[in-house]
Amino acid sequence: MKLAQRMSRLGTETAFDVLVRAKALEAQGHDIVHLEIGEPDFDTPSNIIEAACKALRSGYTHYGPAAGLPQLREVIAADISQSRSIQVNANNVVVTPGGKPIMFYVIMALADEGDEVIYPNPGFPIYESMINFMGAKPVSLALREENEFRVDLDELRIKASPRTKLIIINSPHNPCGSVLTKEDLKAIAEVAVKNDIMVLSDEIYGRTIYEAKFESITQFPGMLERTIILDGFSKTYAMTGWRMGYGVMPEPLAAQIAKLMTNSNSCTASFTQMAGVEAITGPQEESHKMVKAFQERRDIIVKGLNQIPGITCLLPKGAFYVFPNVKQVVKKGKFANTKAFADHLLSEGGVAALSGTAFGQYGEGYMRFSYANSIPNINKALSRIADTVTKLH
Numbered sequence: 001m002k003l004a005q006r007m008s009r010l011g012t013e014t015a016f017d018v019l020v021r022a023k024a025l026e027a028q029g030h031d032i033v034h035l036e037i038g039e040p041d042f043d044t045p046s047n048i049i050e051a052a053c054k055a056l057r058s059g060y061t062h063y064g065p066a067a068g069l070p071q072l073r074e075v076i077a078a079d080i081s082q083s084r085s086i087q088v089n090a091n092n093v094v095v096t097p098g099g100k101p102i103m104f105y106v107i108m109a110l111a112d113e114g115d116e117v118i119y120p121n122p123g124f125p126i127y128e129s130m131i132n133f134m135g136a137k138p139v140s141l142a143l144r145e146e147n148e149f150r151v152d153l154d155e156l157r158i159k160a161s162p163r164t165k166l167i168i169i170n171s172p173h174n175p176c177g178s179v180l181t182k183e184d185l186k187a188i189a190e191v192a193v194k195n196d197i198m199v200l201s202d203e204i205y206g207r208t209i210y211e212a213k214f215e216s217i218t219q220f221p222g223m224l225e226r227t228i229i230l231d232g233f234s235k236t237y238a239m240t241g242w243r244m245g246y247g248v249m250p251e252p253l254a255a256q257i258a259k260l261m262t263n264s265n266s267c268t269a270s271f272t273q274m275a276g277v278e279a280i281t282g283p284q285e286e287s288h289k290m291v292k293a294f295q296e297r298r299d300i301i302v303k304g305l306n307q308i309p310g311i312t313c314l315l316p317k318g319a320f321y322v323f324p325n326v327k328q329v330v331k332k333g334k335f336a337n338t339k340a341f342a343d344h345l346l347s348e349g350g351v352a353a354l355s356g357t358a359f360g361q362y363g364e365g366y367m368r369f370s371y372a373n374s375i376p377n378i379n380k381a382l383s384r385i386a387d388t389v390t391k392l393h
């Protein structure tokens, strides 16, 4: 078999590879603490599950419109309008099986071969994968610890040009947990407007935020007509396995993205969309409780990591990841790179986590730990990391 050339340009998400290796070790009898996967460890709130069951019994078992059921798109439009203080309607919304397809479709719809797409590095690995897959040119924007892993605005101004078709931003950020300030977003908006560039704003962690206030780039002049908001249900309502997300974008683009849905999925599952209506319009206490629990865990893991010699960790303001600096540990253990230390931590320490390089080359020297796990497990992981580091020489 000879694969099409483009397949060689497709990347992946290392989190799933590490999960497979961790599971293989477990099958051999090893005890592993899982801090590699980015999904809430909570169950989907019961009112949402009930709504799905009711929808199944009421006949929501058929195909629906490619862009999503009108009732869900209306509810999403109202929610996005209210939370971002903007005015959008159902025609701006396309519902997809997870937020991820929005990346796929938007990059496919906007970037021609050779066009430049600016994206955060470290950043969600699928951005770079999809840019390459489409034959576009990935232009990375380094997120540095010195800048609290926020966008370097001077670098953005230098890299943005008439060749740039799209700027991807993600706040709160995976893997760094950083949150862009209102001033950051204003400056990014100015660059986008000046150079006539579209913006894909990945806001999937918009409600998983702690001290900071969530701000969307759509609030700035000229941005509503050039922004695609990516959001969804996976993180906010612990619905990763349901596969439901959405994009909010200018109407002409929404029509094109719906056409891509027709060509690929036909539509998102109808009964899950009815559960989505309940998720947004029903009680929000469970979702708020999850955020409170994440915050408590964040404080524990950040404090614990900072007590381990050779590790320093900033306090992330959102999402459920920490991105500590482990450069001294990598050096102490004479590891070839951070990935080698992450492998060692899994096999010798029983803690599954990701090397920062799983999110791009600027992740070297850092690791991502997901704290979507219980406090006893986080404490267990912290003492195992400390033991593993102490034994290095």
Ligand SMILES: Cc1ncc(COP(=O)(O)O)c(C=O)c1O
Pocket: 038, 097, 098, 099, 100, 101, 124, 170, 173, 174, 202, 204, 231, 232, 233, 234, 240, 244, 245
């Ligand atoms: C930054 C970011 N965007 C989008 C997604 C996609 O989420 P989903 O497809 O489950 O909605 C994820 C999932 O990990 C993510 O971390």
